[in-house]
Amino acid sequence: MDDVILQMTDIVKEFSGVRALDGVSVSVRRGEVHAICGENGAGKSTLMKVLSGVYPHGSFGGVIELDGRPVRYSSINDSERDGVVIIHQELALSPFLSIAENIFLGNEVQRGGVIDWNRTNLEAAALLQRVGLAESPVTKVLELGVGKQQLVEIAKALSKEVKLLILDEPTAALNDDDSAHLLGLIDQLREQGITAIIISHKLGEIRAIADTVTVIRDGKTIEAFAVEDTPEIETRIIRAMVGRPLDSQFPPRVPDIGAEKLRVENWTVHHPVDADRVVVDDASFTVRAGEIVGFAGLMGAGRTELAMSLFGRSYGSDISGRVYKDGVEIQTRTVGEAIKNGIAYVTEDRKRYGLNLIGSITVNVSAAALGKLARLGVIDRNREYAVADDYRRQMNIKTPSVSSVVGNLSGGNQQKVVLSKWIYSGPDVLILDEPTRGIDVGAKYEIYGIIAEMAAQGKAVVVISSELPELIGLSDRIYTIAEGRLTAELSRADASQEELMRHMTATRNLGAEAS
Incomplete structure (x- = not known):
């Protein structure tokens, strides 16, 4: 457990002049569950995208070492070949394909250049058994709930001989039973020697499953500590995340x-x-x-x-x-x-029903009350911008400009945009x-x-x-x-x-x- 499988040193990543990561360093030991904590927008997901090759080498500064050797990933395929597999918060399964097809998508089981479906389904069944999913490999993914889809993603990672499994908010959309099953599975994988990095806001889960915690705030590493040696761990994580104790x-x-x-x-x-x-x-x-x-x-x-x-x-x-x-x-x-x-309603599914993800903050804030901004049927765009910018300040929405695309904001900032939209409607x-x-x-x-x-x-x-x-x-x-x-x-x-x-x-x- 003392040997280091992953070392990320002084990672810097910028977007349009805004520094999302500012010299972040993380050290992960082999066979542990390592939690990355931080507020929305702190840089956690960005750091994992740097690690997995979603952001290729050359687009960021710093050094990544895996098993003691420097690595330079140009794509997610490069990192997966090294056994580094990321499961994003937004699951990347094809709903109309079967479980088996999803598990081996891009990594098909072939014989003589032709997909061997018998072997595909048999190997998929073995992987499903390993993650505790009783469904048939030929079941279409659209027939599964979110909890079971999460298990399919892990089965897919296991098919790639994963050494380092990264899970971004794995239980965010799960109920208590599915969350408990998933955490139990992560514990089993740890016993099998698989290292895991988990990003989570659920401090109780971190206390229950993690060996080590690294806290990131405003794109910087604040501290790292062992869970078992830390009394009142939730209080310590909160203080490190927000820069102050929440009394x-x-x-x-x-x-x-x-x-x-x-x-x-x-x-x-x-x-x-x-x-x-x-x-x-x-x-x-x-x-x-x-x-x-x-x-x-x-x-x-x-x-x-x-x-x-x-x-x-x-x-x-x-x-x-x-x-x-x-x-x-x-x-x-x-x-x-x-x-x-x-009457105003802020939906539980902000990405599907609450926001125009490809629109700007300005467009989203005004969406429910365009009549308040129109003169003779024409929207006053200057006033629309000024209203959105006022809400940006009031709500402390972290963004360089209200012209920013909402889909690029963190979850907390997206929620503030949804609230701004409905508050501006005057309910x-x-x-x-x-x-x-x-x-x-x-x-x-x-x-x-x-x-x-x-x-x-x-x-x-x-x-x-x-x-x-x-x-x-x-x-x-x-x-x-x-x-x-x-x-x-x-x-x-x-x-x-x-x-x-x-x-x-x-x-x-x-x-x-x-x-």
């Missing part, structure tokens, strides 16, 4: 709660394809001005379906129920109608679905501050989150939802994680319980 995970807030702002009555939603299946079942709830109301539920409980159906009926069929704002019934039959009535009710998913602790703190500020301005704020400590730390009241039914309403004082989980696994709905 509290949540900004101080004194609620100033006013009159009822939003009331939903008897809201029922059916599945968009299977019309007989009820996804949201007779839900009724309220949110007051200046109040933050949380929604807690297990995956598939109906939280997102409830939010999307309220926001312009973006999800579901045969929707019934009533929506009131300030005591007056309103209609939210289309997204435009919902926006006009002062009275702001629904936030997993607002801090895939975001580091420093960016989380900033977003918590933005949420608190929205409530302080008298907005009614709804927060949907899978992180129970987050809901308890943010919310004034919390509703629990199970199998599409609201099962409890708890004050912040009464909302322990155990109590929330008890109601999240209940089957009786809130109306029945109240009666």
Whole structure:
């Protein structure tokens, strides 16, 4: 364990004059799990792309040594030939090909120049068994959930005789069970002598799986330390990541709660394809001005379906129920109608539904409220730019210019752009679905501050989150939802994680319980 398999020394990488990596050095021992930590935009993913040849030798400064010898990779194929395999946060599988075809894509099992399908499927089956996936090798990838796709990516890496496996946010989109299985697999691979580098924001996972941690901040190496020798490791990582201790995970807030702002009555939603299946079942709830109301539920409980159906009926069929704002019934039959009535929805999937990834920050910030920028039907581009730049400063979006393409920003900065878009639309009710998913602790703190500020301005704020400590730390009241039914309403004082989980696994709905 003491010998070094990877040494990266004084790595420098610039983009358009902005230094993303500024003399980063990392030393990884053979057979360990090495965690790379840092805020969004700190340079973690950039460093791994330098290592794996995504950014070729010559496009960066510094030295990379593998097994004690300098390496100069011109492409990802070069690094894979040396057993260095990276699995990106955005999985790179072809959905319409089978598992076996994906595993050996570009590395086909051949006999006489022709693909040997029997051997392909047999070798794929052996690899799937090794990663604990019971699916047939001929199953198409599109039929798999994200957790199983992650295992296919690891099987693909094992097919290349991997020595150094790099995993970029491997559990960001996984539920607890899939995350536990994946971490167990990484532990097994370590026992087999495979070295792993894991980038993760989940400090509990790092404590559980990592041997060593290197922290990067603003493109520089801050410190590296062994996990087993570090008491209060999460506190130490946070302090190194953000440059200061976070004495509290949540900004101080004194609620100033006013009159009822939003009331939903008897809201029922059916599945968009299977019309007989009820996804949201007779839900009724309220949110007051200046109040933050949380929604807690297990995956598939109906939280997102409830939010999307309220926001312009973006999800579901045969929707019934009533929506009131300030005591007056309103209609939210289309997204435009919902926006006009002062409702905004920040989606859990910002890349798919929340942002135009090939557009600039300016274009994204103005997207939901172009009418505010138009004169005689023509958009005032100077004003549009000024608005976006104002939000860049207010939200502390880390970018040289609001002309920057949103797809090039870190996850935390992308989330700030989404929030800016909806805040600029001037909503009275702001629904936030997993607002801090895939975001580091420093960016989380900033977003918590933005949420608190929205409530302080008298907005009614709804927060949907899978992180129970987050809901308890943010919310004034919390509703629990199970199998599409609201099962409890708890004050912040009464909302322990155990109590929330008890109601999240209940089957009786809130109306029945109240009666």
